[in-house]
Amino acid sequence: MTASNKDSFLNTIASKLGRERRYDVQRPDMQDLIPHSYGSLTTDDLIEILKEQCLFIHTQVIESNPEILQRTLDDLIQANGGGMVITSGDARFGEYKLTFPDSFVWEEAAGREQNIIRSESANTAIIFADYALAESATIVVESRPDQGRSLHFLPAHYIAIIEKKRLVLRSTQAAAALNRRIEAGEPIGSSINFISGPSNSADIEMQLVVGVHGPLRATYVLI
Template identity: 40%
Template structure:
């Protein structure tokens, strides 16, 4: 249900009066800066150069990274899953998995091998949370990827539960190479442009940089405090 705004003008007039100035009734013009250093970082980097930056950053954020292509993707995921201890596995219900040819792996090979696999299913409500809590591995797909910080940006949705990326012990995130941009600057601009075009925006957008870690106590790094203990990125070359 869409809400309504009540007594806005009176409220703002009261604040302006307390500040000793007139109420602003026209829009604020966006300033045009002479220098925009945020746009200069990796400005002319090619997709391969951005991938190299991402690979180096993954070493800093304790994240495994593998480069593959669509043909080898199923084998790459299967190997990474085995290295992380197998199931139970929970993934988004996302048509991109089928486009990448992963349905036989998810729905046939893994069940035949005794690896429990489930998808997030909006029709079962809170049961999804229990699945995520039990899962050893959660599999999602990055919508935007920040090379500079090694951050995967995930747009949630009805069948793309946000807990898939942080309740399981391990997070595997598929990264289409075409999603890699230099840094937060480009991601914020892309999201704003979606809003301006009137596109539906996810109610939750997660910016995930490797496994959960914290150094708040005595500056000692502890991994897995608020989320996955391990994280792996699988970059899919564009064909």
């Protein structure tokens, strides 16, 4: 990815602000902005916070483990009414030996339009969360060639698998981890999505309706 017309754009901004263009802007040290610990909070504490917050965002939490994860997911798919499943191309599906007979995989080779069509036709989407924020029951997922944005929003049901090691308190910890990747020169996706359960809207007469703009149901599977 390259920036086009960068200098002319920044020069125009400086002109509109009525000042000279600045070239000495220093990036702040992220470590000065991010808490270094959770204090006395343990992983079990974070799990309890996550569970409590999920009650407020209409999201089910199921605890599982690697040995029964396949069965847990199969039961959820059936509870959702069966049908087609779409997964991301995350390598962790292979690591946990997860397979789904009636399924698509979001893959770069299929092309954007075909992946979107697959997402529209799927009843359930299953992904691995990159991070999970206990404080707001939010999952963090990166858009990548093997995991497009539509995967999270078009299927009727959404299952996010959360590994305990990916559970943090709040967004500052997730931002710190992403920043470390950037500093190390690793590529970052075109967008980072923060998803807190199914969509909620109370625009009409202040009546809360769940699932208007995305999945009708969201489930977090904690392993």
